[in-house]
Amino acid sequence: MISLKRGRYHARLATSAHDIDAAQALRARCFGLTVARDADAFDAQCSHVIVSDTGSGAVVCTYRMHHITGAAISTSYAAQFYELSALETFDGAMVEMGRFCIDPDLRDPDILRMAWAAMTAYVDTHNVRLLFGCSSFAGQDPATYLDAFAMLKARHLAPKRWLPRVKAPDVFRFAARLRRKPDLKKAMLHMPPLLRTYLLMGGWVSDHAVVDRQMNTLHVFTGVEIGAIPAARKRLLRALV
Template identity: 45%
Template sequence: MKRGIYTVRSAKGSADTAATMTLRQTCFRAGSTTPDDDRFDTACQHMLVMTGDTLVASCRTQTFADPGSLPTGYTAQFYDLTPLQTMPGPMIELGRFCLHPDHADPDIVRLAWGALTQMVDQTQAQLLFGCSSFPGADAHVHSAPLGYLAQRHLGPDALRPGKRAAETIDLRSLPPPAQPPTLPPLLKTYLAMGGWVSDHAVPDRDLNTTHVFAALEIARIPAARARALRALSG
């Protein structure tokens, strides 16, 4: 799949794996010598957005054909996903979405979402979900966007995940900001398409981030946005 100077494709071979891990380390473990890999990588597909031979974005996805297997995924380490197991159909977990800091072209994110749309159509997935992160593990630094999420974008009571992490921040305990705050690109796209978030955030000391659970029910994507995404996916 291609848009302008960018191409999206699946990772293949050791060179792609090395490039992906280098980008992930830059985005999630800057200044650390610890590689950003984990036991979930082998169960995932890895998607790359390239310009020429340069990797500008990547993410990984895991498809759960049976909602009963959700507890085996990455997100389930931090959130109790039992409520989601009542939903029908396959689900796709999206993780480690990262953009190269020197490449801020919005077409990169658009192309990635076009590829995800193609994946959703191929698997007939009913839900796209994952952890959506803010940089820095001090959740109170993010009180403005988290308070905004609590005011505008909490998920339905019947589907919101419960608490599993030892350390959590109740979003509803934070005051809403006077002005809409800046949100991370991935989360902003989730919400623009009708997505929702958990009622709590989790500080991740390992990655030095604070994340919320984010979900997008495919059936609730506005028709105009769904058409635009499918146009991107070709």
């Protein structure tokens, strides 16, 4: 059972319906939904991490984890949007990380640190070999993010053996369409913070972005092979646990 305390924050697995309600309510706020809670059928298959303020008890960060192996990747959330048969042969446990969000009114970097500490503890405890999920860019127009997509094409495409194929009806094939050299400063400025963290860990992405009109985002499939995380980055992550 994950339960980590540092400073004013406590990161742990949700253990009750009340915990899940609080996580779903925060998700609805962060995603700008008009409903009280963001909930879907995948919630029941997942473990939910919540980071709370030990003073107020308020949930300030949450994400969910779906622990799967092999062909079960076809049951993942991401498999709705990406053809993932190549990853059915991946050797080892995989965790799909999704619905990651932090209270938009807060800017304390310790919140993110606690979230990653909990993930690191889970990965080490369960010998997870691959983290994956959908990394989202706000809005549906790729024009704002062309330098970011050009940088992903130039430096961070998935290995061919794992490369997700197109499944969704509406996609932006940035690897095929972009011919520009990325402006690295602009690329990092427009790179989603969570995706930036994955890339620092050696993460890779699909060669196309899915236009998700329901969530008003563009997203790329993202994978992080645990064995490929740079040693210095691993030390930083484990120092948080």
